[in-house]
Amino acid sequence: MEEQQGKVIPIAIEDEVKTAYLNYAMSVIVSRALPDVRDGLKPVHRRLLYAMDELGLHPNSPTKKSARITGDAMGKYHPHGDASLYDALVRMAQDFSLRYPLVQGQGNFGSIDGDPPAASRYTEAKLSRIGDEMLADLKKDTVDFVPNYDESLKEPSVLPSAIPNLLINGSSGIAVGMATNMPPHNLNEVVDAICAYIDNPEISLDGLMHYIKGPDFPTGGIVFGKRGIKEAYATGRGRIVVRGKFTIEVAKNGKESIIFTEIPYGVNKASLLVKIAELVRDKVIDGIAEIRDESDREGLRIVIELKKGTIAKVVLNQLFSHTALQSTFGVINLALVGLRPKCLSLKELIAYYVEHRVDVVTRRTKYDLQKAEERAHILEGLMIALANIDEVVAIIKASRDVELAKTNLIQRFVLTEIQAQAIVDMRLGRLTSLEVEKLQKELEELRTLISYLKSLLEDKAKLMGVIKDELRSVAEKYGDPRRTEIVADEIESINIEDLIQKEEMVILISNLGYIKRVPVSSYKSQGRGGKGMASAKLAEEDFIEQLFVATTHDHLMFITSKGRAYWLKVHEIPEGSRTSKGVHIKSLLMVSPNEEITTVVDIREFRDDTYLLLATTRGIVKKVQTSEFSNAKTRGIIAISLDEGDTLVSALLTGGSDEIMMISRKGQALRTHEEQIRPMGRSSRGVTGMKLDVDDELAGLLRVNDEEKMLIVTEYGYGKRVEYAEFSAHNRATGGQRVYTITEKTGEIVSCVSVKEDDDIMCITSQGKSIKLAAKEISVMGRSAQGVRLLQIERPDFVIGVDRIANEEE
Known part of the structure; x- marks a missing residue:
């Protein structure tokens, strides 16, 4: 056999490793682990939501099997394992993981105890009402579409995101050499802050914090001290101390019980109870008689019954010192800005979202204007034809074929090709006086709409007003009261008697x-x-x-x-x-x-x-x-x-x-x-x-x-x-x-x-x-x-x- 002749290029191994690893690292950073600052989504979440939109899984539609959703997303847009896709879908449906779940699940989607969800062939899902807002106006050329992995289809590079998803749901992810950990916030507070920023782009951090008090976790809890919050909002990094919320109840027999009704975000309840039991067994915590989990559909309820004569304050301090009932949330506001990772302050997060919405609303307005002008153009041709209907009919009857009829109409009434086509396609039913009135009314409405859309594109302040109105409408529909309490004092000076009945x-x-x-x-x-x-x-x-x-x-x-x-x-x-x-x-x-x-x-x-x-x-x-x-x-x-x-x-x-x-x-x-x-x-x-x-x-x-x-x-x-x-x-x-x-x-x-x-x-x-x-x-x-x-x-x-x-x- 003849030896194959080839060219050998000598490369130093450290250069090859450096290049290969850098390529891998950038791929993980840009295409997997970090959210986009505009819609707050990683590629896997964006592709799942887009696949659900294509399957017609809107809030008023019936659910479909999760396996079908993950299969569609995997086959068309996300060529990775179905396990990772299903995990991402499940998390978007968990009300203890996301402050505002984007997916509405049916079946077992896991629990705060760390129970796994049922297999994807058993569960079903569709977009939640607020999740549907992420895709609003997608078909109006509001965002760029890019080729999928095999260039056989197109997928959106970002979603229009009518809700400030990154701020209200937060995000977490570990890339290569960097990580993100963004806390969720309250929708009403975020919308108020964005509107304040639109009114005054020079607004200070204190001005924004007048509206956004701090993180609002889906599992509630109490945040201690505003220093960590302010630091995170100012620099993009900070430490926030979160404690479980509790009350102290006294039974008829005189025994005191500490009742936890909320636990810090991200804490596994079952593991927490096991940890407390181990600490009691090892005599690290003294004075606990019994631990019970009385959680049900009404909500979380952990009962820690104390022995007679035990001082609750001592037990609480031990619980907070040794268990996850007091946790630290390390804020890292890292997101992709134009495919580059950047650590962002609160004001920057708001500014980039507003910039995205300006782009989306501008593109949507241009799209609507184009469609309105096209329709108005056709209606103007129809109105000319209706005003001269006898002559139009005579021209069409005298013509040998449709093309000649169109040519004759264009010459006679100075019409465009599109208008002439609309006239020859017109049904006889349109000749009734009622139909004529309808066409006239539609044309008037279109002219008003065109005038309004042009004014939007010409007047930035008016466009900003539209963005504000849409945000307020979203807050009205989906906004809810704050769940996480924020206490101004630092952790050491908290007085337990506020929680004692x-x-x-x-x-x-x-x-x-x-x-x-x-x-x-x-x-x-x-x-x-x-x-x-x-x-x-x-x-x-x-x-x-x-x-x-x-x-x-x-x-x-x-x-x-x-x-x-x-x-x-x-x-x-x-x-x-x-x-x-x-x-x-x-x-x-x-x-x-x-x-x-x-x-x-x-x-x-x-x-x-x-x-x-x-x-x-x-x-x-x-x-x-x-x-x-x-x-x-x-x-x-x-x-x-x-x-x-x-x-x-x-x-x-x-x-x-x-x-x-x-x-x-x-x-x-x-x-x-x-x-x-x-x-x-x-x-x-x-x-x-x-x-x-x-x-x-x-x-x-x-x-x-x-x-x-x-x-x-x-x-x-x-x-x-x-x-x-x-x-x-x-x-x-x-x-x-x-x-x-x-x-x-x-x-x-x-x-x-x-x-x-x-x-x-x-x-x-x-x-x-x-x-x-x-x-x-x-x-x-x-x-x-x-x-x-x-x-x-x-x-x-x-x-x-x-x-x-x-x-x-x-």
């Missing part, structure tokens, strides 16, 4: 210092004179010493026997059941061993115009601005300097101009104005509030409210309501008037509270029994009356506390 809580504090909170709903109302129900299983020598009601968002100010003040948020106190012991107060506050909590007050917020009025057993009173206590927290600061042997008995909030009522254990009451007590610094002693007998002590301090009544309760379970109006105002440091006649049977006054007619009250005994009563069941009596029996007391038990349960409206 506001709820009335009974706070119980025992003599030995145990504290707990129990929902008011755990207590059922009883009649007057009942025996009550067990409210705490205490040690034999312990008893309940204080009770009051506050909401989970309030501050609890604790003032000790040594005159120091501390505070906690109510939700930071571990919740217990009615019968549980609670936790020791000293495990929550930094209280020294030789001081005890003597009084507790519920404060909503610390301000200069509200005051804390403190009263001691020896009748000393003191007024301090609440703002002085804002930094007390769990470490404590001085509230009052006490005399040797004196203790705090009561503290209440006042507005600076209230009247107050001091009530002693022996049955005396002094009504005085708080203006008689000047505000003092935290470390002062105070002034004499009420003059007391040697064997008497102050039992309580109330703020006068004529819409309410005083409720007086004695240690052996007797009580009454008394009108404030029965007492006249006196100066401070006087003895006051009789409010109750004390006997051996009633015992001394132990507590007083101000109540409305429709209030409920709670009484607690030293042995831990409680009774909930309606205030209206307790008689209103005069100053010297003994009152009625409120609850049965079996000595040595005695009443130690009473508090009002506020109405929900209050």
Whole structure:
């Protein structure tokens, strides 16, 4: 055999590899992985949508098998594996992947749990209503068509894209040496921003961000901090921190549960639950009793049930630290601009989209103008023929063939070839007067349309107005409220209490210092004179010493026997059941061993115009601005300097101009104005509030409210309501008037509270029994009356506390 003669070209291997790899890299960048800035689509998505358009799969048509769609796209335009085509089709139909799905799927298209879709032979699809907008006006020469891979067909190089797809759906892709990761946005916000840009192309980034607040993910969530968003919008790159959205629910048994209703974008729910379970098993996260997935068609719901006494804030911080419930979305706004990859700012993304729409609308207008002019030209010829119909018929009849007839008509009426053809093709039915009127009307309408289309092409501002109107129409049809919440604060300063349900809580504090909170709903109302129900299983020598009601968002100010003040948020106190012991107060506050909590007050917020009025057993009173206590927290600061042997008995909030009522254990009451007590610094002693007998002590301090009544309760379970109006105002440091006649049977006054007619009250005994009563069941009596029996007391038990349960409206 003769050897084949050939030419050998020596090439250095590194040059060949460099060239070949560069060609491959550019092919991946331009023809596979990056979206076009104009329509926001990669070639595979564009070809799938075009194939669906050619198959007539519009929103009002029946669906077709996905295998048919991917087969058509693969055979005609995209010569790659059908698996990659089907994956792309599936993603366009998933409402958890795309903010505005471009495809409407029928069948199993996968789930947020990472379940795979059914095979393409089982599922069906068609264009969604918003997906159809991507192809609007495609047949009006709005975009360039290029040959397909084998040059047997033509395909669009870009879609007209009546929706700003790249901004509203985002994109992600890994090319060679570069990647894109663009977040989705809200359609209404994007359209408003584009319209603002059209009105003022010099608009600043802050101006655009007035409309586009930040990304809007299909799975919702909460974005923390605007710094990352602004950086991404300004430079095209930035980091956005996203957390799952949650609430905290309290079950009837007192257990708290963290309920996640939204998770960060792109997180696989099933994998997330497995990860949490592993962390609980490995004791990385402590305090979780159970994890349940209660998601259904209504939406996502992950229930994380906590163990009794677990502080939700601690568990949440661990979940956010160790799981994808807090994720970072790294923004890289990389897209193809004229087949070149470019990292784009928000303004550039909008500018390139507007430029594309200007091109599309201009080309569409030219196309419509050409078609209108062609039709008008034919109608003008028909109108000439109808005006001279007898002569036209005579010319046609006299002609030997159609060509001669056309030639004769052109010569006689100065027509064009096209007009003459239209005349000879005209049906006899067009000769009726009604048809003539229709042609005249159509011609007039066409002339108006031509005039309008020409004005569009001549006036840029008018063309921009059309673009704006079309965008607003799209937003009206498909726009929806924002799903992702954006919080201005950075992640560290987020306060969990915004997510904790506001709820009335009974706070119980025992003599030995145990504290707990129990929902008011755990207590059922009883009649007057009942025996009550067990409210705490205490040690034999312990008893309940204080009770009051506050909401989970309030501050609890604790003032000790040594005159120091501390505070906690109510939700930071571990919740217990009615019968549980609670936790020791000293495990929550930094209280020294030789001081005890003597009084507790519920404060909503610390301000200069509200005051804390403190009263001691020896009748000393003191007024301090609440703002002085804002930094007390769990470490404590001085509230009052006490005399040797004196203790705090009561503290209440006042507005600076209230009247107050001091009530002693022996049955005396002094009504005085708080203006008689000047505000003092935290470390002062105070002034004499009420003059007391040697064997008497102050039992309580109330703020006068004529819409309410005083409720007086004695240690052996007797009580009454008394009108404030029965007492006249006196100066401070006087003895006051009789409010109750004390006997051996009633015992001394132990507590007083101000109540409305429709209030409920709670009484607690030293042995831990409680009774909930309606205030209206307790008689209103005069100053010297003994009152009625409120609850049965079996000595040595005695009443130690009473508090009002506020109405929900209050």
